[in-house]
Amino acid sequence: MTLTLPWVDDPFAEAMRTGRGPLWLSRADGGRVQLDVERWCAPAAGADHGLLRRCLRSDSPVLDLGCGPGRLVAELLALGVPALGVDVTRAAVARTHGLGGPALCRSVFDRLPGEGRWGAALLADGNLGIGGDPDALLRRVAELLAPEGLLFVEVEAEEIDERLTVRVEGADGRCGPPFAWARLGADATAARAAKAGLTEVERWSSHGRRFLALRHDGIGPVG
Known part of the structure; x- marks a missing residue:
């Protein structure tokens, strides 16, 4: 029996090769959340610019976790900011390389350069949903950041805090393997981040998207 992997052996990988959707995260209860493939594969635009300006102000190299096709890495480099993308999908990493951006085909939980x-x-x-365990993911990001380092995280527009099992579904109805995912709003993210030693310093909304800036306080996880 061949092991299949989400984001690797499913319609997402093909979408990264073609730059086209539509794709959805299909829930076990029949609900679907559309993935914005065309926006991810296009140049940085809209709410991306506010995010990138804050990266500029941080005056530090940026690690883009779950970089996808690399639009943010490419734009950071164009702005003179050193950046590295990380993604588990080889087609996404290849697309980032095609834009001139450095990227590694790894999980955020794998060994990465410059940890701490x-x-x-x-x-x-x-990408806050990666692994379906936001507490573990936020602790991992805290391990990667230097003391006083900043995490810029996109959250859901509504105030939710849910863990669920999903599949990537393509336009033809084909689905990849099931995997754990999470969706969190701003309040739930800030509360969980605090337990990982990440303190909220800003929240903002732009073009229908919502973000938090969190600072690593240099102290380990609480509890």
Whole structure:
């Protein structure tokens, strides 16, 4: 029996090769959340610019976790900010390389360069859901950041805090393997981040998207 992996052996990988959707995260209860493939594969625009300006102000190299096709990495480099993308999908990493951006085909939970020394990190485009365990993910990001380093995280527009099992579904109805995912609003994210030693310093909304800036206080997880 061949092991299949989400984001690797499912319609997402094909969408990264073609730059086109539509794709959805399909829930076990029949609900679907559309993935914004065309926006991810286009140049940085809209709410991305406010996010990138804050990265500029951090005056630090940026680690983009779940970089996808690399639009944020490419734009950071164009602005003169050193950046590295990380993604588990080879097609996404290849697309980032095609834009001239450095990227590694790894999980955020794998060994990464510069652990404990990154001045800034990104979790954009729903990537707070990675692994379906936001507490574990936020603790991992805290390990990657230097003391006083900043995490810029995109959260859900509504105040939710849910863990669920989903599949990536393509336009033809084909689905990849099931995997754990999470969706959190701003309040739930700030509360869980505090337990990981990440303190909220700003929240903002732009073009229908919502974000938090969190600072690593240099202290380990609480509890």
